[in-house]
Amino acid sequence: MDAIQKKILHEVAxxxxxxxxxxxxxANGKAAARNSTANIEIIPKTxxxxxxxxxxxxxxxxxxHIPVIISESGLKELVYNDFFIGDNSDVVIxxxxxxxxxxxxxxxxxxxxTFYVGKNAKVKYIEKHYGEGEGRGKRLMNPTTxxxxxxxxxxxxxxxxxxxxxxxxxxxxxxxxxxxxxEINESVMTTGDQNAVSEFTADLDGQNCSCNIVSRTVARxxxxxxxxxxxxxxxxxxxxxxxDSIIMDKAxxxxxxxxxxxxxEASLIHEAAIGKIAGEQIxxxxxxxxxxxxxxxxxxxxxxx
Amino acid sequence: MLELKNISYRIEDxxxxxxxxxxxxxxxxxxxxxxxxxxxxxAKVIAxxxxxxxxxxxxxxxxxxxxxxxxxxxxxxxxxxxQPVRFKGLTVKDLMVLAAGKGTNTSEIRDMLTEVGxxxxxxxxxxxxxxxxxxxxxRIEIAMIxxxxxxxxxxxxxxxxIDLWSFQKLIRVFEQMVQRTKGNVVIxxxxxxxxxxxxxxxxxxxxxxEKYDTRDKILPQLLNSVSEDNRNGGV
Numbered sequence: 001m002d003a004i005q006k007k008i009l010h011e012v013a014x015x016x017x018x019x020x021x022x023x024x025x026x027a028n029g030k031a032a033a034r035n036s037t038a039n040i041e042i043i044p045k046t047x048x049x050x051x052x053x054x055x056x057x058x059x060x061x062x063x064x065h066i067p068v069i070i071s072e073s074g075l076k077e078l079v080y081n082d083f084f085i086g087d088n089s090d091v092v093i094x095x096x097x098x099x100x101x102x103x104x105x106x107x108x109x110x111x112x113x114t115f116y117v118g119k120n121a122k123v124k125y126i127e128k129h130y131g132e133g134e135g136r137g138k139r140l141m142n143p144t145t146x147x148x149x150x151x152x153x154x155x156x157x158x159x160x161x162x163x164x165x166x167x168x169x170x171x172x173x174x175x176x177x178x179x180x181x182x183e184i185n186e187s188v189m190t191t192g193d194q195n196a197v198s199e200f201t202a203d204l205d206g207q208n209c210s211c212n213i214v215s216r217t218v219a220r221x222x223x224x225x226x227x228x229x230x231x232x233x234x235x236x237x238x239x240x241x242x243x244d245s246i247i248m249d250k251a252x253x254x255x256x257x258x259x260x261x262x263x264x265e266a267s268l269i270h271e272a273a274i275g276k277i278a279g280e281q282i283x284x285x286x287x288x289x290x291x292x293x294x295x296x297x298x299x300x301x302x303x304x305x
Numbered sequence: 306m307l308e309l310k311n312i313s314y315r316i317e318d319x320x321x322x323x324x325x326x327x328x329x330x331x332x333x334x335x336x337x338x339x340x341x342x343x344x345x346x347x348a349k350v351i352a353x354x355x356x357x358x359x360x361x362x363x364x365x366x367x368x369x370x371x372x373x374x375x376x377x378x379x380x381x382x383x384x385x386x387x388q389p390v391r392f393k394g395l396t397v398k399d400l401m402v403l404a405a406g407k408g409t410n411t412s413e414i415r416d417m418l419t420e421v422g423x424x425x426x427x428x429x430x431x432x433x434x435x436x437x438x439x440x441x442x443x444r445i446e447i448a449m450i451x452x453x454x455x456x457x458x459x460x461x462x463x464x465x466x467i468d469l470w471s472f473q474k475l476i477r478v479f480e481q482m483v484q485r486t487k488g489n490v491v492i493x494x495x496x497x498x499x500x501x502x503x504x505x506x507x508x509x510x511x512x513x514x515e516k517y518d519t520r521d522k523i524l525p526q527l528l529n530s531v532s533e534d535n536r537n538g539g540v
Contacts, residue, residue: 287384
């Protein structure tokens with residue numbers, strides 16, 4: 001792995017060496033390193049590009065790293081990763097994709113991640129997207145995440161796309177069974193003329209299931225963002241979705257929360273707020289000795305945390 | 306030592322501050338006066354948030370009239386907001402570290418929070434957002450100024466919203482601040498108990514300094530003349 005690839009790996013997975021536990025590192029369309037453990041098996045797919053991650057029942061406190069790095073200009077790939085998470089397990093999955101593009105051609109990674117979370121299992125899923133490189137070629141990412149939560153399953157998903165991705169369509173779909181719980185925290189920042197579209201759909205089918213989707217975004221320069229979050233309440237359930245954006249310069253942000261209740265016992269709430277950084281926040285930080293630009297950076301980094 | 310020379314501030318035809326001349330050299334100076342008398346405006350002029358229409362501001366012999374908020378902060382001026390600002394995402398610890406400087410360790414920050422009556426275990430990692438009450442935000446605001454320990458600290462009605470927390474503790478924080486910095490603390494307040502610890506009291510009315518003298522001379526007059534209405538709120 002060369003210096004550029006190592007740097008991207010650090011950005012997306014905070015890895016400077018091979019991780020502990022199970023991992024699959026994909027670099028420029030090929031497996032660069034792979035490790036299965038006694039409880040977590042990583043198997044390459046034979047019919048298409050991608051891997052199956054099989055986690056045994058009752059696997060506790062183990063982690064899986066599956067970073068993807070692209071440093072070849074013009075490389076475009078579509079990868080399918082399926083996660084089968086055994087009943088009663090408690091695991092952390094760290095995904096992430098970094099693109100370094102210094103060439104003239106567009107580089108793209110489209111990943112379809114499907115999660116089958118077993119009964120009473122707990123999963124924390126962390127996904128970070130990052131792009132860099134001075135080339136004219138664009139850095140594109142279109143992640144699709146499909147989540148199936150069995151009875152009593154819980155999933156906490158944290159996604160971040162803070163810099164360098166020119167165009168993204170993020171699609172997340174979830175189906176919730178009885179007593180399951182889904183929590184999603186998304187952070188996005190767009191700059192220049194980047195465009196980010198994020199679509200969430202959650203089917204709250206199970207009795208007493210709950211879902212909370214929170215998106216925090218910052219749109220700078222002339223970038224554009226569109227956030228859609230659709231909650232379908234089909235049973236005794238509770239759902240909350242929130243989109244909170246800071247808008248700067250000549251950017252534009254569209255937030256469209258949607259709620260559909262088809263049960264009188266569904267309790268659904270949406271919140272959406274778009275606004276610039278409050279002047280008094282900048283003044284407060286200036287009275288602590290920060291310059292205006294430093295104050296702005298502090299406010300943004302706190303907001304996207 | 307802070308000097309204000311011929312400070313005036315007008316918005317269109319309205320005079321908010323009218324040729325204010327002031328030397329602040331005592332450790333504790335309280336500013337009081339009726340609503341709309343210009344107290345908060347005066348504090349903001351000192352902090353650099355409001356630029357006066359005319360006049361000069363001198364800190365330790367240096368003319369700081371043209372300096373920005375940031376530059377004044379770095380010269381040793383701290384300002385506690387009357388209405389503390391909320392931040393989504395930034396935590397109490399983030400703000401305290403910004404206030405205290407990067408070299409400060411967490412145990413010092415914990416001590417400062419304890420001083421203002423907040424349990425660091427509960428508050429250190431809380432976000433400074435709508436989940437905190439006005440009184441909690443107010444104490445954090447005071448802790449931030451305490452953490453800065455600068456030579457001039459200006460508080461705009463620090464007691465407002467602090468209901469259950471004992472006044473005695475607030476006063477101890479001010480005293481500690483003076484001990485640490487050997488500097489000046491200026492407090493805008495209507496509270497007799499705060500006026501009671503001041504070395505000097507300024508009475509501001511209609512943008513003018515009507516009285517400025519030692520506590521012993523001013524306080525008895527104020528207690529007789531300031532109506533109950535004027536003891537609440539501020540500008």
